[in-house]
Amino acid sequence: MESAPSGTDGDQSKPVDVLTQAGEIVELSRLAEMLHPEDDEFLTRIRRIRSEMSELQKLAARPEFRKISGERLRNLDKGMALARKQLLDVVRHAPAPTSTLQ
Secondary structure, three states, rough: OOOOOOOOHHHHHHHHHHHHHHHHHHHHHHHHHHOOOEEEHHHHHHHHHHHHHHHHHHHOOOOHHHHHHHHHHHHHHHHHHHHHHHHHHHOOOOOOOOOOOO
């Protein structure tokens, strides 16, 4: 029978995980912005995501971040996973820059 994580070591790594995920999302948003520079509505959404992730990186770097509840961390993880998935989909489905096969 598995026991639940104790809350010490697991929570200690969470800020690092959040920082890493937020950094990946920031980079994906930059790439997505370059792939679709003509869509103003899309660019507004991308810039908002980037701004939120940059703010999250600042918060996660603070010691107080370790005190947030497990439920809030799970919700944060879900939200970041969704944002990452959506940005990856945008990047994967971007049109090729050229029609010539290499």
